[in-house]
Amino acid sequence: MNLPIIPSLDQACMASARARQDTLTKPQGSLGRLEELSIQLAGIYGQPIPSIQEKVIIVMAGDHGVVAEGVSAFPQEVTPQMVLNFLNGGAAINVLARQAGARITIVDMGVAVEMPLHPGLLVRKVAPGTRNMAIGPAMTRAQAEQVIQAGIEVVEAEIARGLDVVATGDMGIGNTTPSAAIAAAFTGQPPAQIAGRGTGLDSAGLERKIAVIERALAVNQPNPQDGLDVLAKVGGFEIGGLAGVMIGAAAHRKAVVVDGFISTAAAMIAVSLCPQVKPYLIAAHRSKENGHGIMLDWLGVKPLLDFDLRLGEGTGATLALPILEASLAILREMATFGEAGVSEKG
Amino acid sequence: MNLPIIPSLDQACMASARARQDTLTKPQGSLGRLEELSIQLAGIYGQPIPSIQEKVIIVMAGDHGVVAEGVSAFPQEVTPQMVLNFLNGGAAINVLARQAGARITIVDMGVAVEMPLHPGLLVRKVAPGTRNMAIGPAMTRAQAEQVIQAGIEVVEAEIARGLDVVATGDMGIGNTTPSAAIAAAFTGQPPAQIAGRGTGLDSAGLERKIAVIERALAVNQPNPQDGLDVLAKVGGFEIGGLAGVMIGAAAHRKAVVVDGFISTAAAMIAVSLCPQVKPYLIAAHRSKENGHGIMLDWLGVKPLLDFDLRLGEGTGATLALPILEASLAILREMATFGEAGVSEKG
Numbered sequence: 001m002n003l004p005i006i007p008s009l010d011q012a013c014m015a016s017a018r019a020r021q022d023t024l025t026k027p028q029g030s031l032g033r034l035e036e037l038s039i040q041l042a043g044i045y046g047q048p049i050p051s052i053q054e055k056v057i058i059v060m061a062g063d064h065g066v067v068a069e070g071v072s073a074f075p076q077e078v079t080p081q082m083v084l085n086f087l088n089g090g091a092a093i094n095v096l097a098r099q100a101g102a103r104i105t106i107v108d109m110g111v112a113v114e115m116p117l118h119p120g121l122l123v124r125k126v127a128p129g130t131r132n133m134a135i136g137p138a139m140t141r142a143q144a145e146q147v148i149q150a151g152i153e154v155v156e157a158e159i160a161r162g163l164d165v166v167a168t169g170d171m172g173i174g175n176t177t178p179s180a181a182i183a184a185a186f187t188g189q190p191p192a193q194i195a196g197r198g199t200g201l202d203s204a205g206l207e208r209k210i211a212v213i214e215r216a217l218a219v220n221q222p223n224p225q226d227g228l229d230v231l232a233k234v235g236g237f238e239i240g241g242l243a244g245v246m247i248g249a250a251a252h253r254k255a256v257v258v259d260g261f262i263s264t265a266a267a268m269i270a271v272s273l274c275p276q277v278k279p280y281l282i283a284a285h286r287s288k289e290n291g292h293g294i295m296l297d298w299l300g301v302k303p304l305l306d307f308d309l310r311l312g313e314g315t316g317a318t319l320a321l322p323i324l325e326a327s328l329a330i331l332r333e334m335a336t337f338g339e340a341g342v343s344e345k346g
Numbered sequence: 347m348n349l350p351i352i353p354s355l356d357q358a359c360m361a362s363a364r365a366r367q368d369t370l371t372k373p374q375g376s377l378g379r380l381e382e383l384s385i386q387l388a389g390i391y392g393q394p395i396p397s398i399q400e401k402v403i404i405v406m407a408g409d410h411g412v413v414a415e416g417v418s419a420f421p422q423e424v425t426p427q428m429v430l431n432f433l434n435g436g437a438a439i440n441v442l443a444r445q446a447g448a449r450i451t452i453v454d455m456g457v458a459v460e461m462p463l464h465p466g467l468l469v470r471k472v473a474p475g476t477r478n479m480a481i482g483p484a485m486t487r488a489q490a491e492q493v494i495q496a497g498i499e500v501v502e503a504e505i506a507r508g509l510d511v512v513a514t515g516d517m518g519i520g521n522t523t524p525s526a527a528i529a530a531a532f533t534g535q536p537p538a539q540i541a542g543r544g545t546g547l548d549s550a551g552l553e554r555k556i557a558v559i560e561r562a563l564a565v566n567q568p569n570p571q572d573g574l575d576v577l578a579k580v581g582g583f584e585i586g587g588l589a590g591v592m593i594g595a596a597a598h599r600k601a602v603v604v605d606g607f608i609s610t611a612a613a614m615i616a617v618s619l620c621p622q623v624k625p626y627l628i629a630a631h632r633s634k635e636n637g638h639g640i641m642l643d644w645l646g647v648k649p650l651l652d653f654d655l656r657l658g659e660g661t662g663a664t665l666a667l668p669i670l671e672a673s674l675a676i677l678r679e680m681a682t683f684g685e686a687g688v689s690e691k692g
Contacts, residue, residue: 025431026438027419027545031661032634032654073373073691081688085371090681092372098679099672199373200691288378306652308378315377322668326445333444335436342427345419345546 001145001228004152004251006276009043017042017049017331024334025342033304037282037327044255044280045164049332052255054162055102055321057314058154058245059086059093059169062237063112063129065138066216067174071209073200076129079173080113086171086313087120093169093313100321102167104314107154109147110237124150126237130178133216137233138178144232144240148273151244156252165255167284167321168242169314170262173199176289179265181213181234183295185222186268190214194291196261196310227272235269242266247273250280255324259317260287260309264295271299282324285309285316347491347574350498350597352622355389363388363395363677370680371688379650383628383673390601390626391510395678398601400508401448401667403660404500404591405432405439405515408583409458409475411484412562413520417555419546422475425519426459432517432659433466439515439659446667448513450660453500455493456583470496472583476524479562483579484524490578490586494619497590502598511601513630513667514588515660516608519545522635525611527559527580529641531568532614536560540637542607542656573618581615588612593619596626601670605663606633606655610641617645628670631655631662 017039022028061083067076085091086106097104107122108115112129130138176198184191191213220233231240243266249256258267258281270277285305309316337344363385368374387396407429413422431437432452443450453468454461458475476484522544529540537559566579577586589612595602604613604627616623631651655662
């Protein structure tokens with residue numbers, strides 16, 4: 001498949017941001033991760049002092065054939081119900097988007113039922129849900145290519161409307177199961193180390209889920225050297241779509257704030273297809289879902305927040321947006337030692 | 347000394363907030379610490395769905411006689427220089443306050459030099475810096491009472507102007523040394539486990555600092571059962587002032603967002619004087635300074651952020667303010683399962 005070229009971070013702008021941080025009226029390095037973040041963003045945007053105006057949350061929804069195996073605490077009808085809740089502004093992601101001053105784009109990548117027409121809903125439906133990965137591939141390789149391409153197109157349309165940073169979000173009953181399978185495929189860790197209780201499975205449910213993931217991996221044998229194969233065999237439409245969003249954003253030098261467990265699985269797909277995506281990613285948080293830490297380690301990213309979140313929708317990514325803005329405000333607005341007449345370290 | 351009465355958190359409002367969280371369109375508990383925070387705030391304000399409008403950062407400045415022992419990487423003149431930087435809007439705390447939509451009150455609790463008159467500077471100077479705690483008490487017991495009382499009055503004046511939440515901040519060259527001494531006095535841990543590099547000491551400087559703290563504790567023998575004794579013997583004017591702010595805020599049912607190492611030492615003083623302060627405290631972050639974790643554990647609070655900050659000024663506390671607001675927006679604005687027509691857990 002034809003993937004876009006992703007530029008390297010701009011080293012000169014990073015050096016310039018780093019040098020400026022060291023002249024600001026504070027002990028060098030004393031703003032820790034805020035300083036690192038401002039330097040990363042300078043490299044991403046190719047500007048010595050970048051600024052973020054347009055914040056966009058892309059929430060992708062899809063259903064999963066594997067729910068037939070009883071891997072979720074909620075029924076599949078909740079996927080379209082929650083999409084309607086997003087469209088009506090009543091979900092957690094709507095609340096947090098308003099707080100963060102971000103707009104939301106909701107995309108139907110493969111909800112199992114027909115969604116009513118709504119001006120706020122972008123329909124890029126590949127199929128009415130994936131097939132049951134416990135008995136065969138979740139989707140065809142052509143469908144996997146199609147979802148990646150759709151994700152790239154969705155983010156490119158948002159960039160055309162104005163987008164400085166994209167936060168990723170997901171909705172799809174059952175989608176911690178394919179996400180855990182993706183993580184197990186890439187990291188080689190056993191599903192029991194990665195799968196968690198999702199929306200609230202009991203212990204018997206968790207055992208069942210682990211067994212289903214083991215079966216999906218045994219039946220499909222996804223090739224960890226081939227991201228598209230992993231996506232097709234044990235992925236999901238919204239997961240692949242989000243991977244496309246990440247690839248498309250990076251190709252246009254936009255920062256990507258990666259939400260929790262599902263978005264991190266999407267990031268693993270994106271990075272396996274295009275390793276150059278990685279420096280554009282900012283991990284928003286460490287989710288409560290079991291193996292998220294293993295996935296973040298595999299990506300080599302350090303999450304900003306650790307709030308025991310396990311909701312998805314982009315909630316963690318959206319909570320992190322003010323931190324990015326704060327890091328850039330520091331770089332832009334603080335006085336230097338010279339400007340403020342403050343003595344430097346003795 | 348005469349300390350105000352601090353009410354318990356309102357259990358009925360906490361139960362109501364908890365019950366409401368469980369009806370909102372998300373798996374129960376899936377917003378983790380945001381949910382806990384909203385419940386704590388409901389208890390603090392005594393409202394089932396509170397809201398935060400007025401956010402105030404109180405930054406207290408003071409100097410420290412112990413800098414004569416060479417415990418800081420920066421010269422003492424930086425304390426008044428940074429106070430001027432605050433007044434001119436060029437410091438990190440100014441930038442972050444603007445981002446958070448908070449106002450700042452700067453208080454001279456005991457800067458070593460006379461500060462120029464400025465409408466933005468509140469002068470509650472107890473003395474031009476503490477005495478050198480390595481050779482005797484940092485202040486008298488009467489001065490310790492005076493700074494606590496001043497802190498209570500400062501926050502009460504802010505409450506009269508309109509204050510829903512207070513974030514604490516500090517400025518005082520050398521003040522990680524008394525803060526570490528306070529922590530060692532209360533926890534019984536050796537200074538070597540608690541003291542850190544502050545604004546950037548080298549290893550020899552850190553060794554010297556640890557020895558100075560050991561000497562201050564040996565010379566003064568602060569009594570950990572008597573918070574005022576600890577403050578007087580090894581504390582600081584800004585540290586005691588911040589303890590007063592915390593006590594005063596709690597007495598008026600206002601949430602206190604505690605910044606890093608110095609503010610946490612102030613919180614230890616406050617809680618030792620008035621244990622009922624504790625549930626009003628929200629620990630903003632885990633600082634990079636060595637023993638901060640020990641101090642947070644002693645208080646029994648879990649920090650929200652972990653960004654390797656070591657600047658003070660209230661920067662970490664101010665970064666945490668949007669998280670408090672987000673937690674309350676979730677409680678206030680999210681749709682319930684009933685309202686949104688979303689099916690509940692099977």
